[in-house]
Amino acid sequence: MFLVFIEIREGKVKKSSLEALAEARRRAEELGWPVAAAIFGSGLEVQAPLLFSHGANKVVFLEGESLADYSPEVYAFHLAELIKEIQAEAVFFAATAMGRDLAPRLAARLGVSLASDCTKVSVVNGDLEFVRPIYAGKAFLTLRLKNKPRVATLRPNVFPLASDFGQEGEVSRRQVQATYSRPASRVTEVLREEGAELDVTEAEVVVSGGRGMKAAENFNLLRELCRLIPRSAVGASRSAVDSGWIGHQHQVGQTGKTVCPNLYLAFGISGAIQHLAGMSGSKVVVAVNKDPEAPIFKIADLGVVADLFQVIPHLQAELKKVLTE
Amino acid sequence: MNILVFVKRVPDTESRIRVSPDGLRIVEEGLNFIISPYDEYAVEEALRLREAKGGKVTAVSVGPEEALLILRKCLAMGADEALLVKDTSPETFDGLRTAEAIASLVRTKFPDFDLLLFGKQSFGADNGQVPAMVAELLQVPQVNVVVKLQVEGKQGVAFREVEGAQEKVTFPLPAVISAQKGLNEPRYETLKGIMAAKRKEIPVIPVEEIVSAAKLQPGVEVVKVEPPAAKQAGRVIQLPPEEAAREIVRFLREEAKVL
Ligand SMILES: Cc1cc2nc3c(=O)[nH]c(=O)nc-3n(C[C@H](O)[C@H](O)[C@H](O)COP(=O)(O)OP(=O)(O)OC[C@H]3O[C@@H](n4cnc5c(N)ncnc54)[C@H](O)[C@@H]3O)c2cc1C
Numbered sequence: 001m002f003l004v005f006i007e008i009r010e011g012k013v014k015k016s017s018l019e020a021l022a023e024a025r026r027r028a029e030e031l032g033w034p035v036a037a038a039i040f041g042s043g044l045e046v047q048a049p050l051l052f053s054h055g056a057n058k059v060v061f062l063e064g065e066s067l068a069d070y071s072p073e074v075y076a077f078h079l080a081e082l083i084k085e086i087q088a089e090a091v092f093f094a095a096t097a098m099g100r101d102l103a104p105r106l107a108a109r110l111g112v113s114l115a116s117d118c119t120k121v122s123v124v125n126g127d128l129e130f131v132r133p134i135y136a137g138k139a140f141l142t143l144r145l146k147n148k149p150r151v152a153t154l155r156p157n158v159f160p161l162a163s164d165f166g167q168e169g170e171v172s173r174r175q176v177q178a179t180y181s182r183p184a185s186r187v188t189e190v191l192r193e194e195g196a197e198l199d200v201t202e203a204e205v206v207v208s209g210g211r212g213m214k215a216a217e218n219f220n221l222l223r224e225l226c227r228l229i230p231r232s233a234v235g236a237s238r239s240a241v242d243s244g245w246i247g248h249q250h251q252v253g254q255t256g257k258t259v260c261p262n263l264y265l266a267f268g269i270s271g272a273i274q275h276l277a278g279m280s281g282s283k284v285v286v287a288v289n290k291d292p293e294a295p296i297f298k299i300a301d302l303g304v305v306a307d308l309f310q311v312i313p314h315l316q317a318e319l320k321k322v323l324t325e
Numbered sequence: 326m327n328i329l330v331f332v333k334r335v336p337d338t339e340s341r342i343r344v345s346p347d348g349l350r351i352v353e354e355g356l357n358f359i360i361s362p363y364d365e366y367a368v369e370e371a372l373r374l375r376e377a378k379g380g381k382v383t384a385v386s387v388g389p390e391e392a393l394l395i396l397r398k399c400l401a402m403g404a405d406e407a408l409l410v411k412d413t414s415p416e417t418f419d420g421l422r423t424a425e426a427i428a429s430l431v432r433t434k435f436p437d438f439d440l441l442l443f444g445k446q447s448f449g450a451d452n453g454q455v456p457a458m459v460a461e462l463l464q465v466p467q468v469n470v471v472v473k474l475q476v477e478g479k480q481g482v483a484f485r486e487v488e489g490a491q492e493k494v495t496f497p498l499p500a501v502i503s504a505q506k507g508l509n510e511p512r513y514e515t516l517k518g519i520m521a522a523k524r525k526e527i528p529v530i531p532v533e534e535i536v537s538a539a540k541l542q543p544g545v546e547v548v549k550v551e552p553p554a555a556k557q558a559g560r561v562i563q564l565p566p567e568e569a570a571r572e573i574v575r576f577l578r579e580e581a582k583v584l
């Protein structure tokens with residue numbers, strides 16, 4: 001049996017959890033295993049059909065007062081209990097902030113090693129094999145885990161969604177009493193960043209600016225492009241972040257975030273190796289830079305030698321035209 | 326406060342990474358090694374907490390003899406003591422193995438700790454596993470990817486980075502914290518610090534002494550290590566701005582089909 005942890009934020013299922021679910025289902029079909037999805041929290045029954053259609057054969061709701069707020073200690077404890085009971089042989093998480101926090105805690109509780117941030121999963125000789133970037137994407141590691149269950153986190157935006165698995169499945173509900181008695185952390189407040197609906201790691205399109213943007217207020221040009229493009233977010237190079245033009249949570253690269261959107265639009269970014277480390281997994285890269293020798297052109301699918309301040313207004317007009325048609 | 330900070334010796338992030346001929350590891354010869362970048366934020370935070378609240382900071386690394394160098398750097402920055410858990414095995418990419426060593430060390434040698442500070446992720450393994458694993462093994466709370474930390478007595482408040490937001494987390498001490506960039510600005514070593522660090526003795530404990538042979542067996546089997554697939558360079562165009570914009574949109578819709 002496969003178990004997939006389903007993350008809920010603001011009452012909604014995370015898209016990256018559905019990606020992990022679909023990938024689990026694809027591998028499970030090769031292995032002949034059923035797939036269960038685990039959800040924490042109450043009043044979420046409405047989500048069951050969505051999870052069935054995206055690959056779950058069974059949905060387990062873990063309900064209880066102590067589960068309303070995320071706590072890695074409490075969640076890992078109850079997940080481990082469930083895993084032992086249903087004898088899950090593999091457990092997948094989306095490699096989101098929550099998944100990255102929870103999966104290693106759970107793995108340690110189960111006494112097993114963990115495959116973090118995987119970009120490929122396959123079945124070889126009846127066992128799961130994982131591929132993941134190491135050295136900030138300068139190399140890739142193919143690994144197998146020696147102990148069961150196999151626990152892995154899957155990088156968002158890499159695994160395709162699938163929603164044609166039908167609307168039927170089994171639902172089970174578990175009332176969880178407050179059995180976790182050890183000291184635990186508790187999220188008491190979520191401070192949303194203004195205007196940042198979508199994180200760069202989750203965006204399907206990243207509109208990124210570098211030192212060539214010249215000033216903080218010019219990032220508004222990129223924010224305006226984002227308003228036109230669905231599921232997009234603003235990214236930045238470290239130079240832009242270090243200049244104080246935009247927050248570090250937008251930084252893409254070795255000491256920032258690793259993104260793999262469908263489209264990466266780079267404006268005024270030279271393409272230093274540390275920046276490429278964070279975005280070279282993008283499916284399509286378009287770069288605008290006034291220097292024809294900029295290294296970013298070596299990896300761009302389309303490179304445009306031009307002044308970004310001259311191109312962006314036209315790009316905005318053109319996008320408005322085609323996207324509102 | 327009794328603070329431990331965990332630092333890993335890793336290749337300089339500027340390094341060109343090459344795969345060994347057997348395809349099972351990277352070539353370490355000729356690489357320059359440094360303290361893993363996020364670990365510096367952890368060291369700095371430990372020092373600031375000690376400066377504000379008193380107590381002691383001990384820097385610990387699990388790794389080869391050469392890791393003494395990064396421990397000396399921690400001493401030069403201001404750590405009171407350092408300790409090497411000597412482990413000569415090459416990179417295993419197995420967070421649990423390291424976490425077992427750290428948890429066992431803390432249990433036996435530092436049972437009265439208040440805080441264990443880590444980097445959020447080590448360069449190389451890129452796992453982001455060890456802090457949460459140690460926290461679970463020791464049955465203490467964890468807050469990962471922290472950009473702000475406050476401690477008052479036996480109670481802590483940390484702000485951790487999540488998608489498009491920060492979570493404010495309260496936790497009781499003792500606890501595990503892992504540092505994200507932005508937590509602080511790490512200080513440079515002073516000449517005086519460097520000189521003092523040279524004279525300090527750094528105890529070395531063989532990892533075999535604190536972890537059973539069974540737990541030293543990695544739970545990760547390396548099948549292969551490969552360089553990334555080379556990306557084909559695309560087209561570079563030079564057109565007047567308006568035409569360039571039109572060409573970008575046409576490319577995205579008709580060729581790349583992403584809009
Ligand atoms: C340990 C370490 C970690 C690092 N981590 C990261 C990281 O995570 N992310 C990261 O991005 N960097 C990182 N760096 C920094 C990296 O080496 C580069 O310095 C940085 O990426 C450069 O940012 P940039 O491309 O915006 O600036 P620059 O290299 O200065 O490039 C600016 C570009 O803008 C172009 N330009 C200027 N004006 C215009 C205009 N009007 N129109 C069009 N183009 C214009 C220029 O031609 C130039 O190519 C790291 C460095 C180190 C040492």
Ligand SMILES: Nc1ncnc2c1ncn2[C@@H]1O[C@H](COP(=O)(O)O)[C@@H](O)[C@H]1O
Nearest residue numbers: 331332387443444446447452453454455
């Ligand atoms: N060998 C090690 N010795 C000391 N600390 C380590 C070691 N490996 C990992 N860590 C700590 O755990 C953090 C996360 O590492 P990782 O789980 O490997 O990404 C690092 O930033 C270090 O603080």
